[in-house]
Amino acid sequence: MKILKKVLLGIGVLLLILVFVVVGIILIDRSQTSYLNVDNNPAFAANTYLIKHANVVPMTADTVLRDQTVLIKEGMIAGIADEITDANATVIDAKGRYLSPGLIDMHVHVWDKYELGLYLANGVTTVRNLWGQPMHLRMKEAINRGEVVGPIFFTSGPKLTGPEYVGDDNLQLFSPGEASAKVAEYKERGYDFIKTYNGLTPELYDAILAKGKELEFDIVAHPSDKVPYSYHFRPEIITIEHAEDIVQQPLEYQLDTAKLDEVVDLYASHPNTALCPTLVVYYNIYRLLTEENVLNSEALNYMNPLIREVDSRAQYDRWAGTKANDSTIVDRIRDQHKFHLYVIKKLHERQVPLVAGTDAGIGVTPAGYSLHQELDFYTQAGMSNYEALQTATINPSRTHDFLGSQGSIEVGKVANLILTEGNPLEDLEVLRNPKIVLVRGRQLKRKTLGAFTQKARNRSNLLASALRYAEYLMIEK
Template sequence: MKIVKHILKFLVIFVGILIICIGLMMLLDKQNTNYLNIKNNELAYNDSYLLSHVNLIPMNQDTVLVDKMVYIKDGLIQNIADKIEVEGVNILDGKNKFLSPGLIDMHVHIWDRYELGLYLSNGVTAVRNVWGMPMHLRLKEAVINDKIISPVFFTTGPKLTGPEFIGDDNLNLTGPTQAKEKVVSYKERGYDFIKTYYGLTEDIFDAVIEQAKTSDMDIIAHPSQKVAYAYHFNPQIKSIEHAEEIIQQPLNYTLDTLKLKEVINGFSASKHSSFCPTLTVYNNIYQMLIDDNILSSEQLEYMNPLIEKVDSKAQFERWYTTKLRDSSIVMSIKNQHDFHLKIIKELHEADVTIVCGTDAGIGVTLPGFSIHQELAFYKEAGLSNYEVLKTATVNASRTHSIMNNMGTIEVGQVANLILLDSNPLLDLSALQNPSTVFIKGRKLNRETLDSFEEKAKSRKNLIASAVRYLENLIIEK
């Protein structure tokens, strides 16, 4: 009996010490991202400026407005004119640089606050997180209440799947009643959108759509293979994700141009849904296949360490093993990526709205940096620079009504802006390394943005990230 008491006492002490250690690690992780706290960053505290001598790329028309002044007050664009006189406000000389709306990445997976700085350093001033967890509700609250410097943050709830698609990253729905209850719950708890995923049968999907309409929540759809692809052309579904899903579902894993035409016609006729291609994440399969050392590359030091140790490694091993078994997979993946470019070209020619999304935060797809590769792929597919830039600005902002106050440089819009050394309408690479980023009017210079990258590199928050993921499994399951 005494032995049992000693064992129980030891277990209680051990659990107590473990809880304390975890608590200290979580506190340390929070302290290590204090550089994003607005009160700790004098440069970002002010949200009112008068910019002079800037060349505007307004994105509500294909033009450049030369040598303008822009008055930003309380984080909003108040006036745009050749000459503006305002007393008591900081005047910034734009030095004839180019002012563009900040970029919007419409398909990301956020794992920690460090990633917020990586997005900002790459000119991304708004993100749509599409795998919601409790941590994202706290993050959203901090952003809304101006506690931290961050891209404007939107998030779906957990991924809704059918009963057969089992996995710790999915919320399995077993029937229509449960589906409606989850939509109501996500609305009440503060998630912005509904994310539908694999395995949703028609009766469950119908219930999700019906309740989403009642609850006034837009749906973002990773197509379900349990319904026809055309089923997703529903007014409540505001964007359909992933070019590879067109090949894997309606084209039945073929590069069939005739079947593709049917899909294009369906998109064109629906007039409801935007399309978010996420070409970069699929192309990164090819990059893993041709680079056996990609996991040890410097770029992977910017990934969240939990994702790097688990997801990045698992994806690489999957494709490395596949390559050993069948070397033809390398060209198969490359050919499918090239077909994705054809999909983008034909969708664009059919006037389907394309919105930029990278699927950053999984595999080897880097937060922030990957958006420039995604935009380059749209250019390669045949879009003009202006049309490419639209996908990450005005097209993205018009996808959801709650995002309509960004994406263009107009009076009344949120001052999410990037100041560039050269004109991206001539060279898209100008979007990389903006000299200044304005997020809700707050000014971040290049030195500050570079420091965000340095602090995110090789960060040591694996356990803190694991605890947040465990929290998700406990609460959302």
């Protein structure tokens, strides 16, 4: 009995130590990201401004409204005119700089608060997170309550897949009843939409769509190979993800322009379904194959350390192994990337709605920076700067209802704005270094944005990230 008591006491002490360690890691992580807390930065609290002498890029048309005054009241755009006065508003003199809508990245994977600052530093004022976990609900709530400055945050629940698709990054479903129940559960818990994933059978998919329609709960589709590609053009599905899946599914890995024409016709005949291409994440496979030091590149210093150690390394090893056994892989990946540009060109010619997304946060695709490269690929595909910028501003606002108040500079819209030295309609590169970013009317100056970037560089929150992922596995699995 005495031995048993000692064993139980020892176990209790170890558990107590473990609790203290876990709490300590969490508290340290919170302290390290406190630079985003509004309470610690009184300047973040203000959200009423009068921006004078701004050249406004409204994104409602391919135009610039010269020397305008924009009134922001409590985070909303309240007026746009040649002259406005408001004694209660703090004046920002734009000095002839260009004011455009904040950017929207429609496909991201967020791993920590540091990435919130990285998005803002790159002019990204709204993100759509497509692999929801409990931490994302807390993150969204903190942003919405005004406790933390960050991009406006929307998140799916965990990715839903079928019984054959095993992996810790998705939730397997085994029956239509279970699928329907999960949709209802995720809406109740506060997720903003459902993300469907590869491996969903028609029966499971039908149940998800039916419950989504009943609850008015949007669906975002990573195409499933268990149903025809055409199945995904349902009114409940707001966007279809990944241009690469056009090649991999209906084109059966063939760069077939005739088959592509059929897919383009399909999109053109369903104008309420948008494609989120995520070209940059596929292009980064080419980088993994051709850049020996890609894992030591400067951009990787801004990746979450857990992802960098696990996913980035795993992807590098995977493609290095493929390259060692397949001498054609580099050319095939390069050629498919070029074909993706052709896909975008053909879809754009048919006025298919496109929304910019990056898949940032996985592999070697860092938060914030990657959206600018995504937009550059769209111009390579033949879009004008205005048309490319539409994919990250006005186009997303026409998808989900919850994005309707963003994406343009109009009275009644949320004051998510970027002030740049140059005109983005002439040079999209100016968006990489905004002079000022406003998110819900909160002003972030260049010095602050630079500090956000530096704080995220080579951060040491691997253990905290692992704890959050363990929480996801325990709750969702």
